[in-house]
Amino acid sequence: MSRAKDFLVSGAVLLVSRLRRKPKLHGRERVVPTGAASPGWELVALLLLLAAALCAVGFIVVYVLDRLSHQTQWLGLSLGLSFVFLAAALIVTAKHLIVTEELEDDYPLVEYPEEQETIAQVVDESGSRLTRSGLFKLGLGAAGGAIGLAVLTPIASLGPGIDMDAFVRTPWRRGRRLVDEQGRPLRAADIEEDTFYTAFPEHADKEELASSLVVVRLPESELRLPPELARFPANGIVAYSKICTHAGCAINLYRTPLFKPIEPKPALVCPCHYSTFDVATGGDVLFGPAGRKLPMLPIYVDANGELRAAGNFDGPVGPSWWGVRMRKPENGSGA
Amino acid sequence: MIRKLVGFLDRRSGTAPLLRKTLRYLFPDHWSFLLGEVALYAFVVLVATGTYLALFYRDSTKDVVYHGPYAPLQGQHMTEAYHSALDLSFTVKAGLLMRQTHHWAANIFVAAIVLHLLRIFFTGAYRKPRGLTYVIGLLMLFTVLLEGYLGYSLVDDLLSGMGLAIGYGVALSIPFVGANLAALIWDGPFPGSPAFFSRMYIAHVFILPALIATLLALHLALVALRHHTQFKQTPRETQRKIVGVPTYPGQTPRSLGLLSFVVGTLFLLGGLVQINPIWLWGPYHTYAAENGAQPDWYLGWLIGALRLMPSWDFVIGHYTLVPNPFWGGAAFPLLVFGFLLLWPALERRFTGDDGYHNLLDRPRDAPMRTAVGLGVFTGVLLVFLAGASDRVDVMFGIGYSAQIWVYRVLVFVAPVVVGLIAYRVCIELQKGEEVERERKRAEAEADAISRRDQLAREYV
Numbered sequence: 001m002s003r004a005k006d007f008l009v010s011g012a013v014l015l016v017s018r019l020r021r022k023p024k025l026h027g028r029e030r031v032v033p034t035g036a037a038s039p040g041w042e043l044v045a046l047l048l049l050l051a052a053a054l055c056a057v058g059f060i061v062v063y064v065l066d067r068l069s070h071q072t073q074w075l076g077l078s079l080g081l082s083f084v085f086l087a088a089a090l091i092v093t094a095k096h097l098i099v100t101e102e103l104e105d106d107y108p109l110v111e112y113p114e115e116q117e118t119i120a121q122v123v124d125e126s127g128s129r130l131t132r133s134g135l136f137k138l139g140l141g142a143a144g145g146a147i148g149l150a151v152l153t154p155i156a157s158l159g160p161g162i163d164m165d166a167f168v169r170t171p172w173r174r175g176r177r178l179v180d181e182q183g184r185p186l187r188a189a190d191i192e193e194d195t196f197y198t199a200f201p202e203h204a205d206k207e208e209l210a211s212s213l214v215v216v217r218l219p220e221s222e223l224r225l226p227p228e229l230a231r232f233p234a235n236g237i238v239a240y241s242k243i244c245t246h247a248g249c250a251i252n253l254y255r256t257p258l259f260k261p262i263e264p265k266p267a268l269v270c271p272c273h274y275s276t277f278d279v280a281t282g283g284d285v286l287f288g289p290a291g292r293k294l295p296m297l298p299i300y301v302d303a304n305g306e307l308r309a310a311g312n313f314d315g316p317v318g319p320s321w322w323g324v325r326m327r328k329p330e331n332g333s334g335a
Numbered sequence: 336m337i338r339k340l341v342g343f344l345d346r347r348s349g350t351a352p353l354l355r356k357t358l359r360y361l362f363p364d365h366w367s368f369l370l371g372e373v374a375l376y377a378f379v380v381l382v383a384t385g386t387y388l389a390l391f392y393r394d395s396t397k398d399v400v401y402h403g404p405y406a407p408l409q410g411q412h413m414t415e416a417y418h419s420a421l422d423l424s425f426t427v428k429a430g431l432l433m434r435q436t437h438h439w440a441a442n443i444f445v446a447a448i449v450l451h452l453l454r455i456f457f458t459g460a461y462r463k464p465r466g467l468t469y470v471i472g473l474l475m476l477f478t479v480l481l482e483g484y485l486g487y488s489l490v491d492d493l494l495s496g497m498g499l500a501i502g503y504g505v506a507l508s509i510p511f512v513g514a515n516l517a518a519l520i521w522d523g524p525f526p527g528s529p530a531f532f533s534r535m536y537i538a539h540v541f542i543l544p545a546l547i548a549t550l551l552a553l554h555l556a557l558v559a560l561r562h563h564t565q566f567k568q569t570p571r572e573t574q575r576k577i578v579g580v581p582t583y584p585g586q587t588p589r590s591l592g593l594l595s596f597v598v599g600t601l602f603l604l605g606g607l608v609q610i611n612p613i614w615l616w617g618p619y620h621t622y623a624a625e626n627g628a629q630p631d632w633y634l635g636w637l638i639g640a641l642r643l644m645p646s647w648d649f650v651i652g653h654y655t656l657v658p659n660p661f662w663g664g665a666a667f668p669l670l671v672f673g674f675l676l677l678w679p680a681l682e683r684r685f686t687g688d689d690g691y692h693n694l695l696d697r698p699r700d701a702p703m704r705t706a707v708g709l710g711v712f713t714g715v716l717l718v719f720l721a722g723a724s725d726r727v728d729v730m731f732g733i734g735y736s737a738q739i740w741v742y743r744v745l746v747f748v749a750p751v752v753v754g755l756i757a758y759r760v761c762i763e764l765q766k767g768e769e770v771e772r773e774r775k776r777a778e779a780e781a782d783a784i785s786r787r788d789q790l791a792r793e794y795v
Contacts (some may be wrong), residue, residue, distance in 0.1 A: 087595035250620075322509065
């Protein structure tokens, strides 16, 4: 009984769809197969599109009003949501409103030997009028190479590529005063233990790598400077370049026993890669990647109690390069 | 309507056949194929937001005094570049949204590329005939890392200045030519001349994006010419037959949906989740530094490598052949990129498999590749984690130098251990599948026998 009903219904459906079918365009077969309608999902997609449009309008309103308390957040929320709603609408479309075909196709050939041969032949045969082709290729190579080199030469204008003096030049000279960031001279009496001070050469460019110093004071009994530096501690005050010899960051951590009892030695630490330098021994590397000790600047206390340079650094300032161990900054005792 | 449009186009370009082929180009259906697409869409967002930022940014190191709405920096000296980045954050309407979205997009761009690379590697998608596509992809990743680094260096806040100082240190450390190269790039020793900022700017907004776009076009063209690879999910997929969804109608709403989703997510992040609050860091000076500074995530492996290297410059006489930062900042990334570049050839050599592969492997199908790949990945991941050891020290109180020593050992031991375990796991999984296949075959056989016996009994 129910079987008969099924036949009847399906027959009717078939007939109706036959009658309703649009005439084939130019008698062509369908390319994309038909699929079932799903009005429910269509409604969902439409609502999502509407939500996207509303959010986009919301963005314009927020932008124009420009008086909400969290302007950036509202802008991001409205614009972001409008795109997310649009994405949802498109995904609903992909999943429920279009026909998803799973098709097969041939992979393209991986190579075309016949074509390869023809190309090679064309190139080979095109040189048939040349009698000294080897020499000719050499000539082309020479001209091409030289022209290439010529057009690259102006790159040298970019900077002083072979002037290495700039890498060892420093603004420090014997007698030059140490000043703080505001240009006030550093007085020996003001330098306390267990803290550090940043200093610069008076009247010099503070941004130059060789300018900035870290100044610290240690009890004189704790200093174990090597002989060539030993005559420069000014009442226990020592000065080092502030630029790490590893990668050129500014050293801004001072590890002293006051803060970390388990760490034995007072040391300067670079916050980039934690190269650690011993302040008592002239800047030796205690830990971390730095390959060279921290350059020390000899200083003295003048008659007014102010700190002055007693010469130049005992090594080049900043990160290492190929010539960094070849020369020291010149001793500017003449100034 | 569509007939008119296609006719119009075809009569003027003769591209109807090409267009038809494009519409019916097949995309194999697998979620992991979307990673590359996410990267592509993040690039679109980067170009769009970056163009907007470029309309307001000033690439000048001229010293100016800040008188903007952000009170803590009132009256401070800074470069015009940093000033313009602050203006973008505080005075340009929607400027902060665009800046933060740009930064988020950069982070997600690189993340998507790296995940895409892992997928390509562990499924063997780089094999013939797609070797060139793979190499171009690697070149793009390299360019993108440099592009990202220049991007956050341009802001000229304290963090970006510190990043540049490190970059300068690494450039100086290149054997034989480092100092000369750095002097050319910076126009003298660090911090260089004002020309340096113009150079970074033109590289960030034109030279590198143009290079990335060109490589991207080549990459996509090669993908399309060779067609996508595919997993063997049904018997229909073979080395000669690709099974997939056509560009239109199947793939188009999916891809546009993914595009919208990526754009939407990036704007939501850019609006709601703060990233790089440049006003907190203040202007850069060579003599200033910030504690606990961390670069964007995709440079974390380099900071880790720089930190792990013990104190050592390679010196011959007075000639410093290899200054320390070279190992972590240049040799290590070059080694990783070198491995990725050479791996396909190494694998061909060791396996003797020189054939063309349109079907992808699952990781277990190629135990050696999976083991070596996971080993290298573990090494890089550990170095990456080492870059965060100072934060771990501050947050969990585990001593920094102790951590560094543990990492120094682990980076050599862990890759070997992980590789061996991975190899073993792959073999076991293969055996498990073999047992499973055997069982099915036996069951089918037993079924057939019992049915035959039954038939025999019935007819006796």
